[in-house]
Amino acid sequence: MSSPAVSGVPNSPSCKIVLGMAASTGTKFIEAKDLHKTYRVGKIEVLALDGVSFVVEKGEFVSVVGPSGSGKSTLFYLLGGLTRANSGSVVLDGDDFSLLTDAQRTRMRRRKIGFVFQKFNLLPTLDARSNIAIAQEISGNGQDDTQHFTRICDLLGLTKRLHHRPSELSGGEQQRVALARALINKPAIVLADEPTGNLDSKNSDVVLGMLRQSNQELGQTVLMITHNPKAAKYGDRIIHMRDGRIVAAEEDPQWAVR
Ligand SMILES: Nc1ncnc2c1ncn2[C@@H]1O[C@H](COP(=O)(O)OP(=O)(O)O)[C@@H](O)[C@H]1O
Ligand SMILES: [Mg+2]
Numbered sequence: 301m302s303s304p305a306v307s308g309v310p311n312s313p314s315c316k317i318v319l320g321m322a323a324s325t326g327t328k329f330i331e332a333k334d335l336h337k338t339y340r341v342g343k344i345e346v347l348a349l350d351g352v353s354f355v356v357e358k359g360e361f362v363s364v365v366g367p368s369g370s371g372k373s374t375l376f377y378l379l380g381g382l383t384r385a386n387s388g389s390v391v392l393d394g395d396d397f398s399l400l401t402d403a404q405r406t407r408m409r410r411r412k413i414g415f416v417f418q419k420f421n422l423l424p425t426l427d428a429r430s431n432i433a434i435a436q437e438i439s440g441n442g443q444d445d446t447q448h449f450t451r452i453c454d455l456l457g458l459t460k461r462l463h464h465r466p467s468e469l470s471g472g473e474q475q476r477v478a479l480a481r482a483l484i485n486k487p488a489i490v491l492a493d494e495p496t497g498n499l500d501s502k503n504s505d506v507v508l509g510m511l512r513q514s515n516q517e518l519g520q521t522v523l524m525i526t527h528n529p530k531a532a533k534y535g536d537r538i539i540h541m542r543d544g545r546i547v548a549a550e551e552d553p554q555w556a557v558r
Contacts, residue, residue, distance in 0.1 A: 328391075329358040329521050330379060330489065335388035337374050337544075348374040349385070350544035358488075361515045361522040363535030367554055371544040372525045376493040379523065380413055381405040393488065410439045414482030414520075416507075418494035420474040422466040428477045429462040435481045445484075452480045456510060472503030479507055483514050490514065492524040496531050508534045527554060 337349040348371045356362050366372055377383040378390055381397045390397045393412060397405060422431045432449070453459050456476040466474050475495065482490060490511065496504035512534050515522045524535060532538050540552040549555050 327358040328355050329360075329393055330356040330523065331391040332375070332379065333389045333391070335375070335378055335390070336386045337371075337378065337383075338386050348544055349378070352388070352541075352544070352546055354539060354546060356521060356523060358521055359515070359519045360537065361512065361524070361535045363532035363538045364523065364525045364541060365527060365529065365532045365538055365554065366541030366552055368527065370541040372527075372541055373493055374544075375541070376491060376523075376525050380415060380491050381409050412488045414485065414487035414490045416475075416479055416482045416490065416492035416495045418497040420466070420471075420478045420498075422474055422477060422481075424466050427463050427465050428458060428469065428473075428480075431466070431477055432480045432484055435484050439485045448486070449484060452483055455513070456480050456506065470503075471498050472500060472506070475499055475503065475507055476510075479510055483510070483520075486518055486520070488521060490520050490522045490524075492522070494525055494527070496526065496528060504528075504531065529555060 332352055332354050335349045335352040337347075339346045339348055350371075352371070352375060364372055364375065374383075378385050378397075379392075381390070381392075381400075384398070392408070395408060397408075400408065423434070426434065432453070436445075436449075450459075453462065456479060458473070458476055458480060461469060461473055461477075464473075466477070469477065475498070479495070482492075492511065495507050495511070499507065508531055511522055511524060514520050522535075524531070526532050538549070540547050540549050540555065542551055542553075
């Protein structure tokens with residue numbers, strides 16, 4: 301039996317998707333309230349977000365899609381507390397980012413959020429194992445959960461690649477290491493910005509399947525940004541953006557061209 305949320309989504313060979321668990325719990329977990337963000341380039345102001353509001357419930361897997369320049373990455377940075385809005389607020393698990401000090405925001409990020417970026421962002425001098433383990437060390441979790449470490453690496457097909465540095469790994473392998481690093485601390489929230497943007501379809505399926513699986517098994521809330529309609533369908537719900545605003549699906553030209 302397949303659940304409606306993932307119908308049509310292929311199971312990757314190394315990432316079996318566990319079906320049938322009701323993930324969403326009806327609890328507000330991420331709340332974006334009327335977010336505005338403007339960048340200043342010299343004397344020119346670029347409006348990146350023009351009043352974005354939405355709620356993600358605990359346990360949901362939400363995809364955000366939209367054309368290039370529509371403000372998706374800016375939204376990602378605001379939701380992750382990596383930059384501040386000009387106005388509006390982000391409330392994450394009851395904590396308003398705008399009311400926290402920089403140190404408190406950093407602590408909250410480390411404790412609650414796993415980040416995945418399009419460009420992997422691995423440390424070049426460390427091997428895959430250390431790139432993953434460093435996330436455990438930074439969070440203060442230590443390396444005590446070896447069972448989880450082994451399982452994540454196994455599911456992502458990394459077990460035999462752990463002693464290789466990023467330069468010795470393919471793009472797909474590097475992103476799988478980056479995903480293992482994001483998931484190793486079992487963060488309540490996984491934020492991913494174009495996680496499959498640099499990957500072939502086989503590696504994309506592994507990464508997306510793993511996001512889906514960790515969402516279903518660990519009840520993690522996942523917010524994934526993508527411009528790929530096939531990838532977006534891994535989500536329970538799709539939010540469409542255009543020109544810094546949330547719009548209906550039919551207003552997103554990418555969505556129509558398929
Ligand atoms: N650091 C920046 N400085 C100036 N303008 C920026 C910066 N980052 C993004 N922008 C502009 O903000 C708008 C939204 O960009 P972005 O959030 O990266 O969109 P997306 O991820 O959907 O492509 C674009 O017009 C982009 O050029
Ligand atoms: Mg972007």
